[in-house]
Amino acid sequence: MSQSIEERLFSIRYKVADQSHLIIKNQETCLSCKTKECNFFCPADVYEWHSDQKKTSVAYENCIECGTCRIGCPDYNIEWVYPTGGYGITYKMG
Amino acid sequence: MAEERFDAIVVGAGPAGSAAAYTMASGGLKVALIERGEFPGAKNVFGGVLYRKQLEELIPEWWKEAPIERQIIEQRMWILGKESAVTFSHRNEKYKEPPNCFTGLRVKFDQWLAGKAEKAGAVPIYETVVTELIHQNGKVVGVRTDRENGDLYGDIVILADGVNSLLGKSLGVHKEWAPDEVSLAVKEIIALPKEKIQDRFNLDDNEGCTIEFIGDTFGMAGLGFIYTNQDTISLGVGVMVNDLKKKKIKPYEVLDSIKQHPSIRRLIQGGEVKEYSGHLIPEGGFTSMPPLSGDGWMICGDAAQMVNAVHREGTNLAIASGKIAGEIAIKAHQAGDYSIRALGEYDRSVKSSFIHNDLKKYRGIHGLFKEMNSDTLFGSLPQALNDAAYEWLLVDGVFKKEKQRKAVRTLKSAAGGNMELLRLGLKGWRAING
Numbered sequence: 001m002s003q004s005i006e007e008r009l010f011s012i013r014y015k016v017a018d019q020s021h022l023i024i025k026n027q028e029t030c031l032s033c034k035t036k037e038c039n040f041f042c043p044a045d046v047y048e049w050h051s052d053q054k055k056t057s058v059a060y061e062n063c064i065e066c067g068t069c070r071i072g073c074p075d076y077n078i079e080w081v082y083p084t085g086g087y088g089i090t091y092k093m094g
Numbered sequence: 095m096a097e098e099r100f101d102a103i104v105v106g107a108g109p110a111g112s113a114a115a116y117t118m119a120s121g122g123l124k125v126a127l128i129e130r131g132e133f134p135g136a137k138n139v140f141g142g143v144l145y146r147k148q149l150e151e152l153i154p155e156w157w158k159e160a161p162i163e164r165q166i167i168e169q170r171m172w173i174l175g176k177e178s179a180v181t182f183s184h185r186n187e188k189y190k191e192p193p194n195c196f197t198g199l200r201v202k203f204d205q206w207l208a209g210k211a212e213k214a215g216a217v218p219i220y221e222t223v224v225t226e227l228i229h230q231n232g233k234v235v236g237v238r239t240d241r242e243n244g245d246l247y248g249d250i251v252i253l254a255d256g257v258n259s260l261l262g263k264s265l266g267v268h269k270e271w272a273p274d275e276v277s278l279a280v281k282e283i284i285a286l287p288k289e290k291i292q293d294r295f296n297l298d299d300n301e302g303c304t305i306e307f308i309g310d311t312f313g314m315a316g317l318g319f320i321y322t323n324q325d326t327i328s329l330g331v332g333v334m335v336n337d338l339k340k341k342k343i344k345p346y347e348v349l350d351s352i353k354q355h356p357s358i359r360r361l362i363q364g365g366e367v368k369e370y371s372g373h374l375i376p377e378g379g380f381t382s383m384p385p386l387s388g389d390g391w392m393i394c395g396d397a398a399q400m401v402n403a404v405h406r407e408g409t410n411l412a413i414a415s416g417k418i419a420g421e422i423a424i425k426a427h428q429a430g431d432y433s434i435r436a437l438g439e440y441d442r443s444v445k446s447s448f449i450h451n452d453l454k455k456y457r458g459i460h461g462l463f464k465e466m467n468s469d470t471l472f473g474s475l476p477q478a479l480n481d482a483a484y485e486w487l488l489v490d491g492v493f494k495k496e497k498q499r500k501a502v503r504t505l506k507s508a509a510g511g512n513m514e515l516l517r518l519g520l521k522g523w524r525a526i527n528g
Contacts, residue, residue, distance in 0.1 A: 002350040008282075008370035015132075041338045043280050043345040043372035065137060066372045067258040068278045071271055072335050081260070082130055085240050086221030090136040093283050093326070093369050094200030 005045050009062050017087040020060035022046065022069070023079040030056040033075060041072050064089050100126045102423050103237055103248035104216070105224045105261060107134035110395025110412035111254030112207040113152060117420025119214035123427055126246055127208065127216045128239065130223045135204025138256075139281060139373040142321040142328045143304060144198045145410040152417050153210065157193060161202035163323035164302025166195045168295075172357065174309035174318075175480025179357045197302045197321045197328070199283075219246075227251060227261055227391070233432070234265075234390035249432045250423050251391045254416060257374045259397035267393070268384035273336035274464060275378035275399070277316065280345045281330030284365035288325045294361050295322050306406065309480075310355055312343050313473030315463050318352055319406070320361065327362060329353070332375050337468050345372065375408070376401045380457035380528075386444055387437040392419040400449055404456050404526065411449050418443045458525030466518070470509065478508030 024030060031054055038047035044062045047069065049055075065088055070080035082088070104115045107129035115127040131137040143166070149156050157165075168185035189195075212218050219239075228236040228245060236247035253261050257276065262268055295303040305320040316333035331348050338345065352358060376382065376399040383399050386392060394400070395412030402411065419440050426436040444450050463471070482501035492500075509515035 002353060003367060003370075005344075005346060008346060008367070011367065011369045012371070035339075035342070037339045037342065040342040040344055041278070041335070043278060045344070064372045066278060067374050068276075068335055068338075068372075070258070071273055071276060071374075072339055074339070076270075081225075082223050085130050085223045086132050088137070090132050091139065091201050091369065091371055093202075094135055094138050094140075094204070094371065 009044060009064075012064065013090045013092065014061060015087050015090065016061045017083050020058055021081050021083045021088070022058050022060045022063060024056050024058060025077050025079055027055045029075050029077045033077075035074060038069050038073055038078070041068055043068065098126075098246060100124050100217075100246065100248035101427055102126070102250040102252060103246055104128065104252045104254060105237060106254035106256055106397070107208040107211075107218075107220070108138055108204055108254060108256060108395065108412065109207060109409045110397070110416040111252065112204070112211045113149075113413040113416030114252045114254060114394060114420040114423070115211035115216040116152060116207070116214050117417050118423050119211055119216040121420070121424040123424060125211075125216040126248065127211055127218050128222050128224055128237070128246075129208070129218070129220045132221055133205055134208035134220070135201040138200040138204055139279070139371045140200055140409060141279070141281070141319045141330060141406060142197045142199070142323070143195050143406060143409075144203065145195045145407065146193050148410040148414040148417075152413065157196060160206050161198070163197040163199065164297070164300055165190065165193050166197065166302040166304055167297075168303040170303065170305040172305060172307035172309075173476045173479055174307050174355060174357065175477045176310070177356055178480040178484065179307075180479050180483050197304070197323050199323065224255070224261060226264060232389060234388070249390070250426060250437070252416075252419050252423065253391060253393040253397050254395050254412070255397050257376050257396040259393070262384065262393055262397050265388070265391070267388065268382075271376070271378065271382070273339055274334060274460070275376065275382050276374045277332040277334045277377050278338060278345055278372060279330050279332035279375055280349050280370070280372045281328060282349065282367050283323075283369045283371075284327045284329060284362050285325060285368050286327060286362070286365040290364070291322055291325065291327065297322065308472055309476030310352055311348055311472055312341055312351070313469035314338060314341055314343075314348075315468040315472050316348075317403075317406075320358065326368060327365065329358075329362060334377065334463070334468070335374075346370070375403070377403050377460070379403065379460055380453040381460055383453065386441045387434060389434050390432050390437075392422065392437055392440045394419050400453070402452050402456065404459065405452070407452075414447060414449055415444060418447065455528055456526055457528040458521075462521055462525040465521070474508040475505075478504045
């Protein structure tokens with residue numbers, strides 16, 4: 001009964017805004033980050049480090065707005081605000 | 095939005111905000127209730143337990159009209175080993191009358207409670223994010239929203255903006271939470287036929303059961319839960335963010351692992367996952383609670399770290415704090431005084447309530463977790479307890495005296511020796527009796 005993260009996120013209704021509400025402040029900081037913890041602790045797999053491009057990609061459209069990355073990033077390198085009113089996730093049950 | 099004045103502006107239509115808005119609107123105040131979701135509850139998640147007592151003081155016999163799932167008559171506590179469990183539980187018919195607590199789902203419940211506030215006269219302003227507080231002469235006098243011309247002014251602003259509380263931070267009353275002050279919970283709602291749920295959990299119609307468990311969280315400080323709803327099961331696990339950072343394990347992998355545990359697998363077998371969700375839980379408790387009021391503002395619920403993790407109580411603390419803040423706002427309105435002098439009464443009322451007293455009792459927990467290795471507390475100790483239980487109950491010809499010695503030895507070595515076990519016992523006792 002275990003599902004992939006894609007299947008899991010598919011169970012949530014999203015209204016995706018045009019602009020990301022999550023911003024990496026400085027990609028250089030990601031480059032020097034040894035642990036890349038955001039690639040693991042995010043419950044929606046929003047963050048992924050691409051060693052070829054030397055950057056962290058941000059799939060903000062998958063974000064479930066929990067706030068873990070804002071607190072968990074060892075360098076506080078993620079600017080985190082709420083999506084515009086009415087955008088983002090809407091749970092069916094909660 | 096036309097510039098409008100309110101007696102009070104509430105930010106966040108969760109249990110704390112709606113309780114505050116309901117109290118103030120019922121008391122005749124002109125109240126705005128702001129929510130960033132499409133509707134109240136749209137963004138909200140909890141494990142799933144609603145308590146009768148605190149909401150009853152606001153809305154008598156609320157459970158007869160509110161959307162609840164099941165009335166809880168049995169609570170189980172499990173200590174999991176890798177493929178084993180030591181369990182403890184309490185079931186009692188007395189929990190039926192008066193009811194003690196219920197399972198629920200936040201999308202329905204939060205809409206209902208916010209609806210009560212609306213009916214009492216609160217003006218709903220949904221799909222709207224408050225981006226900052228408006229200050230004048232050092233006082234909070236309103237909020238700036240992401241709507242066009244979206245400034246709203248009010249004599250009092252009540253912050254019920256949840257665990258992330260960006261507004262609380264902007265006030266400077268508390269800093270950003272540290273990773274060891276919050277846990278991340280992920281949860282699945284799993285659909286099963288009603289009869290299957292009732293058979294598997296030994297329940298009649300409308301009776302509910304809760305299970306909390308520790309262990310099997312990859313040695314991270316955390317708590318798992320299984321709650322019975324009408325025709326779904328809420329299954330989830332919360333782990334401390336500092337441990338999650340260290341272990342580099344994906345939160346939903348913890349959930350996957352738990353679902354394979356032999357004690358749990360059969361309970362959810364054949365079920366269909368209807369919804370995945372995730373949310374932070376304030377875990378700092380007493381030591382993380384900020385000052386609760388200032389000139390023109392008060393702060394309630396998760397935003398003020400009002401969660402009793404040991405007893406998994408949260409929504410009831412939120413509702414109680416919202417109600418108290420609402421009552422203080424009414425008094426302030428009558429006196430025409432919105433300064434910290436008048437609103438400081440909120441701090442004092444919370445201090446004499448169960449919120450402050452219960453959180454104070456457990457104030458040592460945060461320090462205990464900080465000092466102790468999570469691998470020991472949530473990994474090797476639960477496993478050792480299971481190993482000891484296994485030995486003790488296994489009939490294999492070994493003399494009972496030797497069995498007892500072996501069981502005790504297993505526990506001692508998991509704790510790191512005699513003295514360590516004793517020290518842990520003492521520390522643990524102090525942590526829960528502060």
